[in-house]
Amino acid sequence: MKKILTLCAAAVCLGLLAGNLATAGQPNIVFILADDLGYGDLACYNPESEIPTPNLDRMAAEGIRFTDAHSPCTVCTPTRFSLMTGQMAFRVPNGGRVFSGAGGPSLIAPDKFTLPGMLRDQGYKTACFGKWHIGLTFYDADGEPIHKGGPDGVSRIDYSRDIDGGPLDCGFDEFFGTACCPTTDWLYAYMDGKQIPVPPTGTLDKSTLPKHPYANDNRPGEVAPDFDLEEVDIKFLEKSQQFLRTQVKESPDQPFFLLHSTQAVHLPSFPGRKFKGATQSGPHGDFIFELDYVVGELLKTLEELGVDDNTIVMFSSDNGPEVPAVYHMRHDHGHDGARPWRGVKRDNYEGGHRVPLIARWPGKIAAGSTSDQLTSLTDVVATVAEITGATVPSGDAEDSYSMWPAMTGSDDDTPIRPYLLMQGFAGKKWLAIRQGKWKYLAHQGSGGNNYETHPMLKEYALPNTAPSAPGQLFDLESDPGETTNLALEKPEVADHMSQLLRSAIE
Numbered sequence: 001m002k003k004i005l006t007l008c009a010a011a012v013c014l015g016l017l018a019g020n021l022a023t024a025g026q027p028n029i030v031f032i033l034a035d036d037l038g039y040g041d042l043a044c045y046n047p048e049s050e051i052p053t054p055n056l057d058r059m060a061a062e063g064i065r066f067t068d069a070h071s072p073c074t075v076c077t078p079t080r081f082s083l084m085t086g087q088m089a090f091r092v093p094n095g096g097r098v099f100s101g102a103g104g105p106s107l108i109a110p111d112k113f114t115l116p117g118m119l120r121d122q123g124y125k126t127a128c129f130g131k132w133h134i135g136l137t138f139y140d141a142d143g144e145p146i147h148k149g150g151p152d153g154v155s156r157i158d159y160s161r162d163i164d165g166g167p168l169d170c171g172f173d174e175f176f177g178t179a180c181c182p183t184t185d186w187l188y189a190y191m192d193g194k195q196i197p198v199p200p201t202g203t204l205d206k207s208t209l210p211k212h213p214y215a216n217d218n219r220p221g222e223v224a225p226d227f228d229l230e231e232v233d234i235k236f237l238e239k240s241q242q243f244l245r246t247q248v249k250e251s252p253d254q255p256f257f258l259l260h261s262t263q264a265v266h267l268p269s270f271p272g273r274k275f276k277g278a279t280q281s282g283p284h285g286d287f288i289f290e291l292d293y294v295v296g297e298l299l300k301t302l303e304e305l306g307v308d309d310n311t312i313v314m315f316s317s318d319n320g321p322e323v324p325a326v327y328h329m330r331h332d333h334g335h336d337g338a339r340p341w342r343g344v345k346r347d348n349y350e351g352g353h354r355v356p357l358i359a360r361w362p363g364k365i366a367a368g369s370t371s372d373q374l375t376s377l378t379d380v381v382a383t384v385a386e387i388t389g390a391t392v393p394s395g396d397a398e399d400s401y402s403m404w405p406a407m408t409g410s411d412d413d414t415p416i417r418p419y420l421l422m423q424g425f426a427g428k429k430w431l432a433i434r435q436g437k438w439k440y441l442a443h444q445g446s447g448g449n450n451y452e453t454h455p456m457l458k459e460y461a462l463p464n465t466a467p468s469a470p471g472q473l474f475d476l477e478s479d480p481g482e483t484t485n486l487a488l489e490k491p492e493v494a495d496h497m498s499q500l501l502r503s504a505i506e
Contacts, residue, residue: 026122028307030260055293066375066406069316069375076266096427100149127258182232271290299313379417386402420435440473471494
């Protein structure tokens with residue numbers, strides 16, 4: 001097993017290449033975050049994929065593809081918090097929550113260090129378009145805060161009042177998108193800055209929406225008249241393209257940071273009208289194809305604007321694929337979005353959190369390269385800080401490690417991270433840790449889905465080979481499918497991993 005280094009914490013590594021990079025002018029940064037996209041959903045990760053993803057395949061061919069990258073959590077809200085802060089969400093109050101409707105307040109506390117705030121301090125123009133889902137504070141007619149996630153909370157919103165705790169309060173200069181999941185929420189309306197300019201006028205009529213196995217996630221929420229559930233991702237794309245064109249034209253010397261946060265491919269799978277039937281893999285396949293189109297259009301826009309060579313573009317997903325998507329795609333189309341891993345969204349098994357991670361920067365990142373460095377989306381903060389020469393204050397982004405050496409090939413295949421933390425559904429209750437080939441789940445079961453009772457997951461249930469152990473220990477080198485719990489057979493390793501987890505929590 002490779003020697004594990006305990007150096008390279010974010011605060012130690014930052015600034016090593018700052019001088020070289022800064023003198024050449026600060027690079028632009030674009031991060032594209034997909035929703036519920038699995039490791040096996042992309043052809044460049046899964047040779048048996050049934051869905052064409054030419055633009056993401058091209059991005060991987062022109063950059064680096066990480067094969068051991070992970071979302072910090074197996075559900076969306078905590079992962080998005082961790083991407084923005086470099087900190088695992090279980091470390092903050094309500095860090096296991098998934099918001100809906102008018103839910104909040106934001107997991108990002110006022111004045112907390114954030115990735116966009118760090119870049120804005122470096123002179124960057126910062127913008128976020130798409131799904132926010134880290135929590136907000138809406139107000140009622142009396143000015144009282146609303147922190148209820150159901151329909152009652154949405155019914156109380158006073159749309160004349162500013163919304164607090166959102167992107168503009170967390171380091172972004174511009175925002176257009178949705179409070180939570182765009183097409184499965186109690187609130188179907190676009191937010192622009194700190195306002196919802198076109199409020200809901202009625203309840204969603206589900207009878208007008210497509211009907212198929214991937215279309216059953218819509219809550220009967222309130223909907224705005226300009227909110228087309230089938231064209232959400234194209235709306236987000238247009239906003240990001242408009243930002244890029246305006247920024248390059250009006251402020252060509254100012255670097256920018258764009259977070260493009262898609263609806264695709266979170267259920268319900270509502271591909272835009274021009275993408276229906278675009279693949280042979282049904283609505284969800286069409287939706288993944290639309291996501292790939294969005295990535296291609298953003299890359300094309302950068303090229304057309306002449307800023308492609310000075311822009312690092314990163315792409316990933318907030319967690320693994322959703323249960324109905326995996327079940328129906330396996331049964332109906334022979335496509336496995338979790339391949340080759342065990343588990344799906346919400347699970348602490350690999351399929352719940354091992355995700356695609358691709359980075360492209362012509363001339364700086366070698367084309368066609370791959371890395372098996374153990375990494376997490378928490379590492380984006382430290383990586384970007386090293387690239388831009390920014391300083392992360394001591395005590396912030398404590399779960400972030402710079403992957404820049406891996407991106408440039410200067411890591412010599414030496415592990416950067418001493419370990420990796422993973423957070424299942426419900427926060428601190430379900431935690432796991434990885435070190436080298438060893439993975440320890442500090443719980444029994446998946447940490448998310450109940451395979452014994454879920455009608456779509458029963459057929460994928462595996463026997464626990466050590467049910468009396470306090471946790472689950474897997475050797476991912478010899479058992480990548482996590483089929484054999486070695487916690488009782490290798491007690492010394494299980495104890496080491498358990499103690500390491502406790503130290504990491506402390």
